[in-house]
Amino acid sequence: MTHFHSRSIVSRRWFFLFVLLCSSLLAVAQKQTVLVSGTVKGSNGKPLEAATVSVYTLVKNETKTDTFSAVGISNKLGEYTVKAVASEAMQIEISLIGFTTVLEPIVWLTGSGQLKAGSYTLTEASNQLGNVVVTAKKPFMQLGVDRRIFNADASIVSKGGTAVDLMRTIPGLNVDVNGNVQLRNSSPQIFVDGRPTILTLEQIPSDDIEKVEVITNPSAKYDAGSTGGIINVVLKKSRRNGMNGTASIGGGIPKVFNSNVSINYRQGKLNFFASGSYNRSGGLAISRADRTNKQNGQPSSYFNQRTESDRSRKFSSGRIGLDYFMDDMNSISVSQGFVDGRFGFEETQDQTYYDANRQLTQTGIRYNSDYFGFKRQNTQVNYRRTYAKEGKEWTADFTYNGGTNGGANDISNQLFFADGNVNGPAVLVRNEGVGNGRQYTFQTDYVNPISENSKLELGARMYQNISNDKLDVFSVANSGNTKLPLSNNYGFKEMINAVYGNYSNALGKRWKYQAGLRFEYSKFDGELKDSAQKFGYTYPNKSSGIWNAFFPSLYLTYQLKDGHDLQINFSRRIRRPNFWQINPYTDISDPQNIRKGNPALQPEFTNSFEVNYNRVYEKGNFLISAYYRNNTQDITQYTDTINADLLSQLGSAGITPTALVSTYINADRTNRSGLELTWQHKFTPAFDISPNLNFQYRDVKAIVNNINLSNYGFNWNARLTVNYKIVKPDSKWLNNISFQLMGEHESPRVIPQGRMKAQQSMDFAIRKDFLKNNAGTLTFNVQDVFNSRIMGTITDTDRFYQDSFRRWNVRTIRLTFSYRFGNKDLQIFKRKEGGDGEGGEG
Template structure:
């Protein structure tokens, strides 16, 4: 009943939002110039090309558009007169044509325009153009994964590490312009909280969209922005697909198969992904803690090995109900099984006593099963261009079983050697529903409205077990064992209005979200209940300038909603000396984000620059400190640390970002991107003094095409040192190289990749707290060689050339 009442509130809010926007806009006078661009050599459509109209007198800019996936374009609201039409796309010769609009013929259909590739003969080598790997618009970046060789044999983590503006640390945490709170979408829908990037093979990904300042159309969650991962789904006629097999150094194997069969109104699609990988790592810890008058120093070295096996499948179908209606149903089932073993050598020194030497074995066994079911519906109207209705229902069911333990292999007689275990049993279900409607209010304006509901429920238990004296059995420790329940319901509605007037584009939106959180931890932490209603405005203004230029200013309000593990007061021990616990009193953090961007194309060079500023209120941070009470009760020479979460004050982060692409030769292209920003965090001591540093990221990619069928990529990445709530993380840098040789008349491809050539990728962390200082060093296996083979079925083929944009996009907004 309460959920129904809250949903009614969201509906009322939506009605209020819609009332804020005009219900109509008078169409301006003017004609249309339309047509379709194709490759002159193979009659393939040319998507993402820029088409502009210039005045014949002075070549000044009049209007422009970008071709769609099928190469079609339409330049609208053009006054009568004579113009020069110019079409440009990377890797092709510029196309020019004179067009005339008159009072009797105010619109013109040019039909198919064939564009010649920028082909040059070099010792028998022909280099041809194709769709860019990075399409860099002001509002979002689109990365076409099939053109990125540096993710071959890898996972979504490898894909995102090669995305401009994005950083991924060794624990898999994603940051966007230094902000870690990023919302991950899969096929346009928010990923469940159990989603892991390292379990999604790169071979399943079609492209990645990075949206740094999303509009009100997107969920407000994710203060850093939105990353949308689009999975592959073949839709070509007949049988089509590709099979991939990769083998990596030190026992790494993965394979995938993607197929579709389209006949008439039905398109059946399916895929399988499997991987079996073993990883090695090492680390050390140097820590000093003071409790009362006692100081303990910990020096620890670790060596670990982990193994992970994954099997996942997807089946589904598209059915064209009518020419304007499509229904899609799909099911995904995956199973993941992994383990990790870590050998630790520790020296504990209390005050001036002789050090105690310990040898421990830590272990982690995990199994996860996930089922995803989704249904999508789409309707368009033939007589009303741009009018569209879409609906989606998604259900996710996840079961996770984890056992974490530690055994003392060697140590002083007085030190307890009983093995300890924690067993986690987690069940999670997520039900989401969404309806979106776009209604045109003229030739160049439209109103978007939508409703969404998201209901997440999870429950489970944690058992703490202690080895008995006979070493054969374990006894449950009731004082440290818990059961939990958590439920989150989010109901939302939004409305956005977009219009184009001359050289100006406008978009404004408002989103309302009602959130209700309930949960408890039994036996000792009781119940908690939070509910809040928030409004999130967004606005964008853009102007097209002379000389293929565009400038854009945008604003949005967003939030970072804590997940259930941050809320629940559920102690989770990584070992007998360190545990993590949630805080039911924390609140979401809220972000005001501003961006000012400029984009220009100068011949074959494309340059995009952005200034950004983010203000965060109720900043949410994790804090590690000594649990003095638990340390005294343990009676051991070491100490116990606790990691939890708190809200602190306000922070301001601002900086600049630059992205440029420049052909050096017909066979060599350079793409460079970088950012420089001020990273600010609130003081964990609560004294109002914030900490800040200046840092940045850089990425340089060289793309070579030495022969007609050979592609080479050399990529270097750098992330500067960043501060944390209680310390700092040192800079990280690496270089990757990859090659691809196309075979058998483009029916197959052989790839070779070496990641982190110089083995420089490692993580250094410094931590400071009251009575506690620590230095961590972690080195995972990052220098890995992969050899892969891909075979293409039907009409599927490898890209003929890897164009590493960023390529300039055209008008419009990503939200």
């Protein structure tokens, strides 16, 4: 009771602060107002997005002098519009992290409702102190026009970890024990630098990431496969003159080691960048399952299982690239990346079997030794053409992702009678697998601002994914190895071709809209090569209709009377099944909880609606989002007892008739409706908080094999990030110490056959900046302070009831040292005498 009472007090305080804020804004609205508009550019003439524009007004009357402020954010064309109190004494301040701040007076013509402030240029804010480049600290979260932007360096709890650790700190995202990310309980599409990737988030070091962009409801410009939204991971790359970079090294428990180095060199028209990293981690992961098997709704037997996995993960990566600025309007970038991964585990599983009277019938012990490795490479070529007309540009990009993988695991399973005597010989199974994959993406985009308010965007995209995997499963005996039907020689080819168009304009002074339409032709051809069984889908085809190839989007934005923004948007999208969901491979690494793909799986379609209220004010920002998603043919996990055909195939692998098989089906539909609140507030320059609340109602309708899997229920999750920094310039040891605490709670959540259990976790970090000009940073962080980050599931059907949990990642304690270096005046390519020494920038 105390827990909920405390939460309600906090909620009331937030509401009270919000009411005070709105009251003050209403007071401002009673004054005469003016729309202040203009543009923001960088020193290279390119528009700057997400710059904060503040307009300050001094209003004098007979009794007192009032100061009012209004805040806005520039869009991707660098444009801003701020509704401010009108006065003869007005100033405009424009700031953006990493750039110098502009503060200038502006002149208002009495009686006019509009003020054209003109164009402002921000120069890069880097101070050369010795050989170290010092830049301003970025806030953790910024709100753009259609996305939320999260600065990776501000998340000190993820320092030295992977992208998975960073995702856990981002409001609105949930990460399960396997490292899978969900946005509003849906799976988002992962991009790296705006392009598809075959890398997993676990394979990307957090120290390589500059920012993460979260797009909850993408427009027609983006791949229609982003049903669950888009997470775009933007890697670090600087374009400052001279040389600069960072290096870090760290270690911790269990078996944690991390190192990273990145360097950037810019001279004249050339910008060179490179980075490399190595990450290692381990830990003893545990899982448990307690099951009641049923016949005619009554318990027929019981089964308990306990598993310990000693895990080891090693990842190394490298990236190198070059930007060439041919002239003021043309530039080309080329980059090459490599990733090498090695991981495995030694697993021990204890099993106990009971009859209907809970009398022990037999026990079992299972050993699983697994090793897996992969190599990945990424090639990108990007061309950009700008024009004299501001905001007009054309880009053309080519991306290649490729790689190989392979591994093996040995499974031994021994059963014992209740008295401890051996029940038959041990069952030995060996898996050997190899695979390769290639992805090709070509994309071109054209943007043309037709007028001050209208803009046309056009683009096309071609994507091809080719994959081949072969798995051989053997029953190992004294007489030799016998190949089992579990073996799988599998290949597929996926193709998606798309074109899109977006048009945006204004309706009057307050309404703005963006309408878009995307057409995608997609085809998936899969084949089980040993049996020549083929499967897949084509959209559109004669049966699905042409409608399944069109994906519209619509954004309506209304600038409220007091300067706040209200946005309503809609989009239609598609979610295609991934490799593991459609691959018919049967995974028996857990003999009582088998996993198997479904080659007959079809894509799901989503109609997504959102209403967003956004307010940016002097000390923070506040966002309320109400959303509704209707998923037809929803891809849903389904679990049942093993059938006779599969059991006969697995008899040589030691599988019992009580085993469960999890696969995927297309449900009739799943509806999700919810409300999300995100707030960031800076109480003082040294103290800020970022709470996030998400409330959701889920309704699933599905019938499989005459079994009703329909379910519905309410769930919520809350996250709070608190940052505090000690600033004492007169104290050498206490100055520049930052603290970060992040806590999260997720309530139980319904699934088609039961519910996910509640989860909670807490992360903590301390950061100290030191050395000359704060070039050095020491970070101590603890992830999952109470070792409570586990995923529990209750599955309840007419045939069985199972209560299980799984912990894949364990509490990690890490200490990391980072060093920043730079030399703005360093020149490798010297010009001949008479030259300008550095060359002009493109």
